[in-house]
Structure formats: structure tokens, C-alpha cells
Amino acid sequence: MKFEEAKRQFIQTWGTLGSEWGINRTMAQVHALLLIAPQPLSTDEIMEELQISRGNANMSLRDLVNWTLIRKELNPGERKEYFVAEKDIWEVARRIATERKRREIEPVKKILTQLKTVEGDQKKAEIKEFTQMMGQLGNFVGKMDKSVDMMMKADENWFFGTLLKLMK
Amino acid sequence: MKFEEAKRQFIQTWGTLGSEWGINRTMAQVHALLLIAPQPLSTDEIMEELQISRGNANMSLRDLVNWTLIRKELNPGERKEYFVAEKDIWEVARRIATERKRREIEPVKKILTQLKTVEGDQKKAEIKEFTQMMGQLGNFVGKMDKSVDMMMKADENWFFGTLLKLMK
DNA sequence: TTTAACTTTCAGTAAATATTGAAAGTACAG
DNA sequence: CTGTACTTTCAATATTTACTGAAAGTTAAA
Known part of the structure; x- marks a missing residue:
């Protein structure tokens, strides 16, 4: 070509x-x-x-x-x-991750935390399901968030090296 | 609320x-x-x-x-x-990751591989820069790809557990 | 200053994307 | 079969998003 x-x-x-x-x-x-x-x-x-x-x-x-x-x-x-x-792709990935976390994930995290405190009887199926789901999502988003923090600090070879070694 | x-x-x-x-x-x-x-x-x-x-x-x-x-x-x-x-959020995340990988990452990976083989004198700055960048990107996308494969097979607690333990 | 080389803004327009709703399609109960 | 209770499609339309280009703004050299 x-x-x-x-x-x-x-x-x-x-x-x-x-x-x-x-x-x-x-x-x-x-x-x-x-x-x-x-x-x-x-x-x-x-x-x-x-x-x-x-x-x-x-x-x-x-x-x-x-x-x-x-x-x-x-x-x-x-x-x-x-x-x-910036030409270092690992650095590029980190900057994108950092920025999207800040702009999009953090606000969602905050809202999910609020929504967990919804009023109402936990015996109602609707409310129970809702509260449970907010809990699950909040937990997941929190972990994603921490993973990005880790990536931000980590060196590329170490990060992928460790991750991919775990695969075998 | x-x-x-x-x-x-x-x-x-x-x-x-x-x-x-x-x-x-x-x-x-x-x-x-x-x-x-x-x-x-x-x-x-x-x-x-x-x-x-x-x-x-x-x-x-x-x-x-x-x-x-x-x-x-x-x-x-x-x-x-x-x-x-599907209500299990880890499962939801895996399905989304799998699907986006298949639809969006795989095609890009294929194209990057092709683009690495560009014709031209490596002594020209343009070509050298291009080839190098395709190499870096291909490498990065490959690692992301493998990480998603890993996530697909992994259990949530193990995945995040291992990942977040590495942070300390 | 003034002029000129440049950058930024933004109202108007174009393009892309999403949505509607009515018509066509499908398949089951009688 | 035939009616009916549904689902699917898709051309027309609405909405959102992106882009243009000319005018206004900025800065520095003359």
C-alpha cells in the first residue's frame, strides 16, 4: 500500500x-x-x-x-x-481514561450514591429491586474507578505484564 | 427522595x-x-x-x-x-465488552496490521513516524484485546481483587 | 499608534442520527 | 380458512449534532 x-x-x-x-x-x-x-x-x-x-x-x-x-x-x-x-500511546490511553472518568464516571457515581437512599418500604418488590441494583452499580463503578486510578499511576509494561501473566 | x-x-x-x-x-x-x-x-x-x-x-x-x-x-x-x-452487573459489563471488542476493536486491529506494511523508504521521516505509530497502536490494541479476553473468562471478585491488590 | 498576521467566536446551515406511526407481516385460536 | 392479537418494517419527519465562513478579537512588529 x-x-x-x-x-x-x-x-x-x-x-x-x-x-x-x-x-x-x-x-x-x-x-x-x-x-x-x-x-x-x-x-x-x-x-x-x-x-x-x-x-x-x-x-x-x-x-x-x-x-x-x-x-x-x-x-x-x-x-x-x-x-x-503526545505520541506515547500508553500515556494517551491514560489521559483519555482520566478525562472520561472525571467528566462521565464521577458524576454517575455521585448520583448512584444518592439514589441508593430512596424512600420507601423495602418489602415492595419495586423498591427492593431498585435499591439492590443501585448497590450493585455503585459497587461496580467504584471498582472501575479504582482500576483507572491504578492505571494512572502504573507503568505500561508493569500493568499489562501483571494483568496478562494472570491469564495463563 | x-x-x-x-x-x-x-x-x-x-x-x-x-x-x-x-x-x-x-x-x-x-x-x-x-x-x-x-x-x-x-x-x-x-x-x-x-x-x-x-x-x-x-x-x-x-x-x-x-x-x-x-x-x-x-x-x-x-x-x-x-x-x-440480565441483572448481574459483572455479566452485563462482560457482554458489553465482548460485543464492542468484536464490533469495533477487532476491525481496527486488522487494519492497523495492514497499515504497518506501508511501502516506502524508512529513512523518510513521514514513513518512519507512521510505521512506528502503527506498531505502537497495534501493540496497545493487542494488549487491550487480551485483557478483555481475560475479563471474559474471569470471575468478578477474582478480577478486581487481583487488580486492586496490586495497587497498594 | 497603526497595520497585519494571526486566532476565536458564533449565527446560520448542513449533515447525521433518532423517532414516529401507519401499513405490512406473522402466527395462533376458533 | 379467517379473524385477531400481536410484531416488524420503513418512508417521512423531527431532533440533535457538527460544520462553515465571515466578522470580531487579539497581539506584536513596524
């Missing part, structure tokens, strides 16, 4: 994967482009390569910076901003 | 969480409703409770059955179909 084709396909694949997991397709494509860029890219280069508008490029880049998946890089004596991606 | 309010809030929370993770909001809400139902529910009961159309209810239920998160239940001598959810 030719390089240009491979690049096109990678960007497309990454975009699709992103949108399947609730991440805006264009943002994932910009990320893909920066992941394989050997040097920092400017907004104009990204617009050109992905054929997107300035507004869209700016927004995607801002979001990626907020996710800490990319950072701005400035050349001395030049106004233009360039962007570089 | 009153039961009706807690129920409403749980269904809403679960729907939001689903849509943040690329799962149709209504499908997640139907799932939530069945998770807390002490007995099987019919399509009409679900339509009524969530205020959705017959078509939408039918489609969401079919999808949930395909994900093996719920199953049909028939009462002898009755035409109507009822639905029950």
Missing part, C-alpha cells in the same frame, strides 16, 4: 473509532493526523489536509488541548501556532 | 451515560428500565413508561437482545412477548 493511501485510511479509521466511542469524528481525525506527523503542524496545514473549515479546525484543536492529547508549540519570532501530539 | 423521582433520574442518567459512550440514548433508557424492573415488561408497558413509539421500542428491544443484555420471555398460553434484563 502507498503511503498516501495508508495515511488516508488511518485517519478515516481513527475517526470512525472515535465516533463509535462518543468522540467527535473530526476531533479524532485531527488527532490521528497529529499522531503520525513527524513535525508540528499549523492550523492551516490541518485545514488543508483534512479539508475542514478554520472554525472546525480551531474547535477540534482546542478540545484536543483540553483533553491534553496535544499541545501548542511556538517557534521563536513567529506568530503562528503549531500543534504536536 | 421519592421512588418515582429516583427511577426517573436513574433512567435519565443511564441514557445520558449511554449516549456519551456511543450507545443510543433510548436503548440505554430501555435497558435502565428493565434493569430495575422486578418482573418482565411488555413492549406496551415500556412504551407507556418511557413515552416512546412502538417502532422505537421495538428497535431498541431488538438491539438490546442482539447485545444479549436482555432476553424475551414468553408466558404459556399468551402471545405477548415480555422482556427481562
Whole structure:
């Protein structure tokens, strides 16, 4: 396969994967482009390569910076901003996990805790079932949460090494 | 908090969480409703409770059955179909992980493997960066894949027990 | 200052996704 | 068979989400 084709396909694949997991397709494509860029890219280069508008490029880049998946890089004596991606995939995974935990898991955890305290007679099947399920979910989410904390601190080889050794 | 309010809030929370993770909001809400139902529910009961159309209810239920998160239940001598959810949350998590792996991770893995074989001079920075990144990603996705396989076979207490013990 | 090179915003529009509901399909009881 | 109690489908529509591009904002060099 030719390089240009491979690049096109990678960007497309990454975009699709992103949108399947609730991440805006264009943002994932910009990320893909920066992941394989050997040097920092400017907004104009990204617009050109992905054929997107300035507004869209700016927004995607801002979001990626907020996710800490990319950072701005400035050349001395030049106004233009360039962007570089974090290229260590384990680090990328950790940042995504951390961010999604903070934005999505923590709020759910808090709500589940509240919902466990629902008023009503535990002898009613409805209430019993509800309380039990909130308990199970709260417990599970708590464990997931702890697992992410662990991943955040861990080194890749150690993490997968330990995990996969347990499999045998 | 009153039961009706807690129920409403749980269904809403679960729907939001689903849509943040690329799962149709209504499908997640139907799932939530069945998770807390002490007995099987019919399509009409679900339509009524969530205020959705017959078509939408039918489609969401079919999808949930395909994900093996719920199953049909028939009462002898009755035409109507009822639905029950798998209530063991560890089992639910495993089924979701298995399904997403199959639908989304496996195809990406296959493509990454192909993309590693891109033609071109490894001395060119572009190609070198690309090949390296495909290698890193392929490696990472492979490990995630194996971790899910492990989870599929494991018992909840053992899995989290082992994982969280490693944290200390 | 002013000008110019750049970045950000956001109202309007386009595209993607989800939902409805009525018609068609299915299968069982009589 | 035939009626009826259901389930499924799908074209039309509504809703949500993403994108554009021009105007406003910012910053620094002249």
C-alpha cells in the first residue's frame, strides 16, 4: 500500500473509532493526523489536509488541548501556532481514561450514591429491586474507578505484564 | 427522595451515560428500565413508561437482545412477548465488552496490521513516524484485546481483587 | 499608534442520527 | 380458512449534532 493511501485510511479509521466511542469524528481525525506527523503542524496545514473549515479546525484543536492529547508549540519570532501530539500511546490511553472518568464516571457515581437512599418500604418488590441494583452499580463503578486510578499511576509494561501473566 | 423521582433520574442518567459512550440514548433508557424492573415488561408497558413509539421500542428491544443484555420471555398460553434484563452487573459489563471488542476493536486491529506494511523508504521521516505509530497502536490494541479476553473468562471478585491488590 | 498576521467566536446551515406511526407481516385460536 | 392479537418494517419527519465562513478579537512588529 502507498503511503498516501495508508495515511488516508488511518485517519478515516481513527475517526470512525472515535465516533463509535462518543468522540467527535473530526476531533479524532485531527488527532490521528497529529499522531503520525513527524513535525508540528499549523492550523492551516490541518485545514488543508483534512479539508475542514478554520472554525472546525480551531474547535477540534482546542478540545484536543483540553483533553491534553496535544499541545501548542511556538517557534521563536513567529506568530503562528503549531500543534504536536503526545505520541506515547500508553500515556494517551491514560489521559483519555482520566478525562472520561472525571467528566462521565464521577458524576454517575455521585448520583448512584444518592439514589441508593430512596424512600420507601423495602418489602415492595419495586423498591427492593431498585435499591439492590443501585448497590450493585455503585459497587461496580467504584471498582472501575479504582482500576483507572491504578492505571494512572502504573507503568505500561508493569500493568499489562501483571494483568496478562494472570491469564495463563 | 421519592421512588418515582429516583427511577426517573436513574433512567435519565443511564441514557445520558449511554449516549456519551456511543450507545443510543433510548436503548440505554430501555435497558435502565428493565434493569430495575422486578418482573418482565411488555413492549406496551415500556412504551407507556418511557413515552416512546412502538417502532422505537421495538428497535431498541431488538438491539438490546442482539447485545444479549436482555432476553424475551414468553408466558404459556399468551402471545405477548415480555422482556427481562440480565441483572448481574459483572455479566452485563462482560457482554458489553465482548460485543464492542468484536464490533469495533477487532476491525481496527486488522487494519492497523495492514497499515504497518506501508511501502516506502524508512529513512523518510513521514514513513518512519507512521510505521512506528502503527506498531505502537497495534501493540496497545493487542494488549487491550487480551485483557478483555481475560475479563471474559474471569470471575468478578477474582478480577478486581487481583487488580486492586496490586495497587497498594 | 497603526497595520497585519494571526486566532476565536458564533449565527446560520448542513449533515447525521433518532423517532414516529401507519401499513405490512406473522402466527395462533376458533 | 379467517379473524385477531400481536410484531416488524420503513418512508417521512423531527431532533440533535457538527460544520462553515465571515466578522470580531487579539497581539506584536513596524
